[in-house]
Amino acid sequence: MWAVRRASIHLRNRGLSSGTARVCCGKSEIARWCLENYNAGITKPQGKLCDGLLSSKRFYNTQSSCSKSQSEIRNFSSKAGARNSEQEDDDLEDGFSDLEKPSYVAQESTSGDESERDDDLISRSELSEEEDVAEDTQNELEVLGTETDVEEKKSPKISAMTKAILDAPASSVSTVLDKWVEEGNEVTQIEVSLTMFQLRIRRFFTKALQLSEWVESTRHLEFNEKNYASRLDLIAKVRGISKAEEYLKQIPKSFRGEIVYRTLLANYVSCTNVKKSEELFNKIKELEFPMSCFTYNQMLILYKRVDKKKIADVLLLMEKENIKPTIFTYQILIDVKGQSNDIIGMEQIVETLKAEGLEPNSKIQTSLARYYAIGGLKDKAEAILKEMEGGDIKKKRRVRYLLLPIYASLGWEDEVERIWKVCEPNPQVRECMAAIEAWGQLERIENAEAAFDKLLEKVKKPTSRHFAALMKVYTDNKILAKGKDLVKRMADSGLRVGPLACNAVVKLYVRAGEVERAVSILNKAIKQKTGRLLFSSYLTIxxxxxxxxxxxxxxxxxxxxxxxxxxxxxxxxxxLLHAYINAKAPAYGFSDRMKADNIFPNKALASQLARANAFRKSELTELLE
Structure with a gap:
């Protein structure tokens, strides 16, 4: 852990109190880095993550090092599109446990069938700009485990059961399956697992839930803990957390183990429900289940979004419980470092990772290259990108879509064109999506549109997510007319505007000054119930x-x-406080509102509060009025 120790040295002059240093003493070097890295601008003692975690309370001084990156650092990057076969570890960013994926699906195919699996993948940059990279849109499923033990081999083509369900309306899944069985087909655990996996990566959660219900009601298979956990997860996605909580009570007690509870925890985290997440985490500990690193990583994800000081608490508890960090744990720390523009610290976390006998996977390499690019370190970014290419990009198909947006962010149009020329004759869907994004960054609108046309050639039934990729290009480049035409094209195709597409359309109209129109679209999308809309859709308005x-x-x-x-x-x-300031109106009770939500002001917000307080009328003025 010496690399992490060195990473923290240059942060020690940021005015952290001695109370924080005492907590660190003798503990995990990673935890020490976390405690020393963030100065929260809070004078109030912070509550402990869970009972008995730390014997000392932590105090933070009032000096704050928050800057413009304060809002950016809350984002959680390295999202869905980074699925790869090199490291399918036990964790995933959007908070989902290892339920449906047969082990042989972990081997990423390079055949044409892979494009079918990527139909609904979305670009990394779209994900990384959202704080809530949750189930409804942002964090695409990274299923990591198995429901059944099968020998590893490459992913097969779509099975007969999968095809039957995909072709059927959601309302008739059980009827289609009954007919499928009557035709002499056998229902096996492998068949069901493969079908569930295919439905999940396409985000057909309603069909997946109906498949689960049909399997149990017809008793074709005997449910185990992972089956129950899978059902709970699907209920949370389709019907909401409260229904999932009700279903938990119906699961036989013998099957209510850590997998079931951590699946519910992952859904709490995806909704950023801090209170319920902490309560459930503590309950899992109280029940004394053997806890996996997945469960701890969920708490890291949560605090990465809402309270980075508590990352250290989780790491200290992991050390206490002898839970070894996975590569995904390091990914979280690398992202926090990179997002705070602490390049030296980020590099030293990578050194620590390697010292533990791990190697950066393509997801981490992509993150490193992106943070180098953002930091203006083009030489280092290029070195990572060339390492990912491995000398012959034609043989490295699974990284092409990762390279395109990063080369674009560096402004290297020739490199984007070089990679795209390799992909263009027979592109995967995710490569088309990445090309649309890359060309959009470079303001090459015609090229982005051409990549979109290629995408439509590959996808038989395009979804709103595919249209959202081009919509984002129009939005970012303020091309309102073409954006409106694309919205009409979506409507003519009978597509419902999903969360990603809605986000792009909302931003398009807001940037065009048509806020009321954006609100109307937002309200219609809510009524359509196509999934929880993105945090930024609301915040933009x-x-x-x-x-x-x-x-x-x-x-x-x-x-x-x-x-x-x-x-x-x-x-x-x-x-919200900015609205009060611009209206020159006093924000009565604003501090109390924040305290009730457990929100404490940083330096910038404290300054806003002082400005809003200046509009408060004196008692004498109020009496005279």
């Missing part, structure tokens, strides 16, 4: 109302976010 000083409308969006299941965050309060 809220920010615009704040700029106008429209307190009523900003408060309304704030309430809508609560109704959508988003717990309060610093960004929301910053935006």
């Amino acid at each position: 809220m920010d615009k109302y704040a700029d106008r000083g429209d307190i009523h409308s900003a408060e309304k969006i704030f309430l809508m976010m609560r109704q959508a299941g988003y717990t309060a965050r610093l960004q929301q309060y910053q935006s």
